[in-house]
Amino acid sequence: MLESQPQRxxxxxxxxxxxxxxxxxxxxxxxxxxxxxxYVIGVTGPPxxxxxxxxxxxxxxxxxxxxxxxxxxxxxTSPFTGGAVLGDRLRMNDAQKRGIFIRSVATRGHLGGLTxxxxxxxxxxxxxxxxLVFVETVGAGxxxxxxxxxxxxxxxxEVPGLGDEVQAQKAGILEIGDLLLVNKSDRPGADRLxxxxxxxLDLGEQHDWQPPVLQVTAIEQAGIAExxxxxxxxxxHMEAGPLAADRLVRQMHELEQQLQQKLxxxxxxxxxxxxxxxxxxxxxxxxxxxxxxxxxxxx
Amino acid sequence: MLESQPQRxxxxxxxxxxxxxxxxxxxxxxxxxxxxxxYVIGVTGPPxxxxxxxxxxxxxxxxxxxxxxxxxxxxxTSPFTGGAVLGDRLRMNDAQKRGIFIRSVATRGHLGGLTxxxxxxxxxxxxxxxxLVFVETVGAGxxxxxxxxxxxxxxxxEVPGLGDEVQAQKAGILEIGDLLLVNKSDRPGADRLxxxxxxxLDLGEQHDWQPPVLQVTAIEQAGIAExxxxxxxxxxHMEAGPLAADRLVRQMHELEQQLQQKLxxxxxxxxxxxxxxxxxxxxxxxxxxxxxxxxxxxx
Numbered sequence: 229m230l231e232s233q234p235q236r237x238x239x240x241x242x243x244x245x246x247x248x249x250x251x252x253x254x255x256x257x258x259x260x261x262x263x264x265x266x267y268v269i270g271v272t273g274p275p276x277x278x279x280x281x282x283x284x285x286x287x288x289x290x291x292x293x294x295x296x297x298x299x300x301x302x303x304x305t306s307p308f309t310g311g312a313v314l315g316d317r318l319r320m321n322d323a324q325k326r327g328i329f330i331r332s333v334a335t336r337g338h339l340g341g342l343t344x345x346x347x348x349x350x351x352x353x354x355x356x357x358x359x360l361v362f363v364e365t366v367g368a369g370x371x372x373x374x375x376x377x378x379x380x381x382x383x384x385x386e387v388p389g390l391g392d393e394v395q396a397q398k399a400g401i402l403e404i405g406d407l408l409l410v411n412k413s414d415r416p417g418a419d420r421l422x423x424x425x426x427x428x429l430d431l432g433e434q435h436d437w438q439p440p441v442l443q444v445t446a447i448e449q450a451g452i453a454e455x456x457x458x459x460x461x462x463x464x465h466m467e468a469g470p471l472a473a474d475r476l477v478r479q480m481h482e483l484e485q486q487l488q489q490k491l492x493x494x495x496x497x498x499x500x501x502x503x504x505x506x507x508x509x510x511x512x513x514x515x516x517x518x519x520x521x522x523x524x525x526x527x
Numbered sequence: 528m529l530e531s532q533p534q535r536x537x538x539x540x541x542x543x544x545x546x547x548x549x550x551x552x553x554x555x556x557x558x559x560x561x562x563x564x565x566y567v568i569g570v571t572g573p574p575x576x577x578x579x580x581x582x583x584x585x586x587x588x589x590x591x592x593x594x595x596x597x598x599x600x601x602x603x604t605s606p607f608t609g610g611a612v613l614g615d616r617l618r619m620n621d622a623q624k625r626g627i628f629i630r631s632v633a634t635r636g637h638l639g640g641l642t643x644x645x646x647x648x649x650x651x652x653x654x655x656x657x658x659l660v661f662v663e664t665v666g667a668g669x670x671x672x673x674x675x676x677x678x679x680x681x682x683x684x685e686v687p688g689l690g691d692e693v694q695a696q697k698a699g700i701l702e703i704g705d706l707l708l709v710n711k712s713d714r715p716g717a718d719r720l721x722x723x724x725x726x727x728l729d730l731g732e733q734h735d736w737q738p739p740v741l742q743v744t745a746i747e748q749a750g751i752a753e754x755x756x757x758x759x760x761x762x763x764h765m766e767a768g769p770l771a772a773d774r775l776v777r778q779m780h781e782l783e784q785q786l787q788q789k790l791x792x793x794x795x796x797x798x799x800x801x802x803x804x805x806x807x808x809x810x811x812x813x814x815x816x817x818x819x820x821x822x823x824x825x826x
């Protein structure tokens with residue numbers, strides 16, 4: 229099925245994964261040996277940062293160099309916003325002509341956690357021959373950090389003028405960036421923000437790879453080529469050494485998540501919802517503390 | 528220990544919970560029968576919404592009415608921003624004179640998930656006699672939604688002028704609000720935002736409780752009394768009926784999370800890290816698909 233009409237088959241597989249349809253597992257098992265060939269670039273940052281415009285520009289740039297591109301826009305916060313995101317994008321037909329496959333997915337990650345679900349969506353795109361996949365997240369919370377955990381290169385996008393509390397959040401998000409972009413750099417405060425980011429990086433832990441800070445204005449195509457070069461440089465750095473070990477650690481983490489969920493589902497089949505309910509009632513009534521209740525449910 | 532010097536004992540317990548110190552479990556077990564007495568108000572919304580100022584104002588207002596208040600500012604995104612948040616707040620001494628205990632916590636929720644960990648922090652504050660606890664989250668992602676899952680009343684704070692992508696996020700966050708606040712209502716666009724929120728609520732699923740949309744300017748104390756009345760009205764609604772069932776569902780969910788983690792930890796003791804690593808290697812080398820690998824690890 230996936231052979232004869234790859235695009236339609238893969239579109240169906242993507243929906244199955246998103247909808248937690250059991251056929252997704254079968255299809256992924258059947259095609260597993262043909263997946264794993266894409267380099268994954270994660271793009272995250274606070275809402276309002278212009279991530280989708282930026283990713284579209286980078287995708288067009290990379291496609292012009294011969295890459296076959298997948299773009300996944302993942303929204304872990306809501307099942308309702310998926311459609312809205314796609315509205316702004318490269319028009320589908322136009323994108324496919326250039327060898328770019330864009331998919332917007334609203335998933336809470338039922339298929340073994342958000343990272344694993346996104347990984348399977350990437351695998352599905354690999355069946356179309358994508359050798360590069362952008363995974364872009366819509367929000368800016370823990371869920372998003374989790375999604376980009378599957379990326380080989382992570383791009384963090386900031387914009388000037390989002391206020392102080394946003395600045396405070398940077399500590400959390402800076403840690404995961406291999407490349408920091410100040411988008412909308414035609415706005416006031418862009419230079420200062422770039423400088424602040426550089427200072428924050430200088431103060432932080434030093435690694436083999438020093439994340440560059442670039443200023444771009446995606447909507448005017450300014451800085452796209454430079455960004456692409458920086459991504460390529462990071463990729464070269466990774467492929468020259470740390471990539472294999474990095475992927476192993478991430479795969480272990482994904483298996484852990486999935487194992488955790490499976491063990492729980494299997495145990496729940498034995499103990500049943502009633503036992504869980506009655507434990508919760510005892511905890512609320514202060515007849516049992518939660519730690520003792522958990523011990524009893526587990527054994 | 529907790530008896531003789533309650534504040535110091537509780538401060539220590541809060542740190543143990545935050546640091547995942549095993550002594551936290553013992554202390555929580557020993558004091559469990561004395562906890563469970565606070566009504567919990569969750570406050571969430573996008574970064575830059577002025578949540579901490581708002582919570583401070585509401586806490587001072589409630590303390591003046593005789594409540595003993597706890598305030599937990601939870602930052603699930605980073606272990607580094609905890610200190611920064613507290614800098615803006617009511618000064619600690621001043622707050623304690625009014626019967627308000629403020630604690631800023633940076634936790635990723637190791638003690639059975641973020642909701643459970645925050646629950647234990649609330650329990651610790653209850654040992655100080657707090658009958659009302661505000662749980663405020665710093666970011667605006669999935670982690671935050673998870674944190675406020677333990678709240679009896681949830682307040683969602685929005686502000687005008689955060690851009691379109693933020694608006695799109697509202698779908699996810701609106702669902703959890705029992706009360707919607709437009710803060711910084713002295714800014715342009717506040718009336719329109721309030722109107723948009725009301726329309727969005729009208730379009731959504733209708734429940735017994737229709738969430739009110741209020742405009743406030745916390746920094747000028749405008750709308751605080753009205754907000755407090757609306758919280759009280761929701762509390763009266765909850766206590767007249769749905770609260771007990773609601774708390775039961777949430778407690779069940781917390782136990783589920785904790786059970787899941789415990790089953791996994793116990794299993795990992797048996798199989799060990801090496802088996803996990805070798806499974807991950809096989810998956811990456813396409814010698815086994817992840818679903819088969821998980822089956823093997825589980826059995």
